[in-house]
Amino acid sequence: MTFVRGRRVLTIAAAMVLAGFTLIIGTAPAQARPAGLTQPAITFPNGSQATAGATITVTFDAGGDRRVTGFRYSLGTTTLGATVAAGVRGGTATADLAAGEITGDRPLYAAAVDRFGRVGPLTQATVSVTPAAEGQLTGSVLNGYTWLPIAGATVTLAPGGLQVTTGDNGAFTVAGVTPGTYAVTAEVGGDCPATSTQTLDIDGQGLNVEFYLFPECTPEQ
Numbered sequence: 001m002t003f004v005r006g007r008r009v010l011t012i013a014a015a016m017v018l019a020g021f022t023l024i025i026g027t028a029p030a031q032a033r034p035a036g037l038t039q040p041a042i043t044f045p046n047g048s049q050a051t052a053g054a055t056i057t058v059t060f061d062a063g064g065d066r067r068v069t070g071f072r073y074s075l076g077t078t079t080l081g082a083t084v085a086a087g088v089r090g091g092t093a094t095a096d097l098a099a100g101e102i103t104g105d106r107p108l109y110a111a112a113v114d115r116f117g118r119v120g121p122l123t124q125a126t127v128s129v130t131p132a133a134e135g136q137l138t139g140s141v142l143n144g145y146t147w148l149p150i151a152g153a154t155v156t157l158a159p160g161g162l163q164v165t166t167g168d169n170g171a172f173t174v175a176g177v178t179p180g181t182y183a184v185t186a187e188v189g190g191d192c193p194a195t196s197t198q199t200l201d202i203d204g205q206g207l208n209v210e211f212y213l214f215p216e217c218t219p220e221q
Contacts, residue, residue, distance in 0.1 A: 001031075037112040037120025038065035049128040050099040056127060059094045062112055068088035072119060073110040075100065075127060080111060080119070099129045106157065133204030136172040141186045142164045144194075144212035153188040153213065179203045186211035 006079040041061040062068035072080035075097060076136045084093040099137070106127050112120040141153040150168025155161045157174060160182070166172045179202060187195035192215035200207060 037068055037114060038063050039072055039123040040110050040112050042110055042125040051130050051132045052101045053132055054099050054101055055096045056099050058097050059092055060110055061092045062086060062090045067114045069115045070113045071110055072113055074118050075108050076106045078109050097164045103129045103131050132179045135177040135179050135202040135204050136206040137177055137202055139209040140170045142170055143210045144214040150188055153186055156185050157182045175213040177202050188213055192217040
């Protein structure tokens with residue numbers, strides 16, 4: 001608004017300045033627009049159940065939304081820390097997801113991503129993580145020179161420290177083994193010590209192995 005009186009022109013802005021007011025002229029900050037991408041569909045080609053420590057196969061589908069170039073996802077949290085690219089724009093992507101060690105029903109979150117890195121709305125599915133079945137290690141400890149069984153030899157698993165002693169027939173059984181990779185050592189002390197270590201992958205189905213020890217004193221001694 002402008003007031004004209006003779007040659008004097010007084011604007012509202014000038015009046016405000018004279019009155020001690022400060023006039024700030026500017027524009028409102030721009031806000032990022034949501035990507036508006038399609039929520040991906042989540043499917044599990046081999047089923048949505050996995051044992052603790054295993055992996056589960058997951059497929060994400062953009063449903064033909066050609067703006068989508070990939071997907072972000074995470075298990076048990078909305079951080080979406082993992083990324084997988086779509087095979088084609090608007091297509092699908094498949095990833096192997098680590099089930100982790102936490103058992104029970106766990107939420108899997110995913111969102112579509114476009115070529116500018118904009119992330120669409122979250123979608124959610126459920127993964128069921130079951131406890132891993134305990135494994136069992138069985139086997140025998142034999143004299144490598146004579147192939148005769150060694151009684152009283154100790155068999156130790158690391159990590160964990162599970163330890164058993166062989167019987168008169170050289171056989172042993174280690175029960176209650178959590179599936180995983182172990183360094184298994186068979187050893188015998190006394191006057192003719194010997195030791196042997198093998199790296200073994202033990203799963204819920206168990207494993208049988210033979211150890212051959214070569215005592216420091218030969219049979220002739």
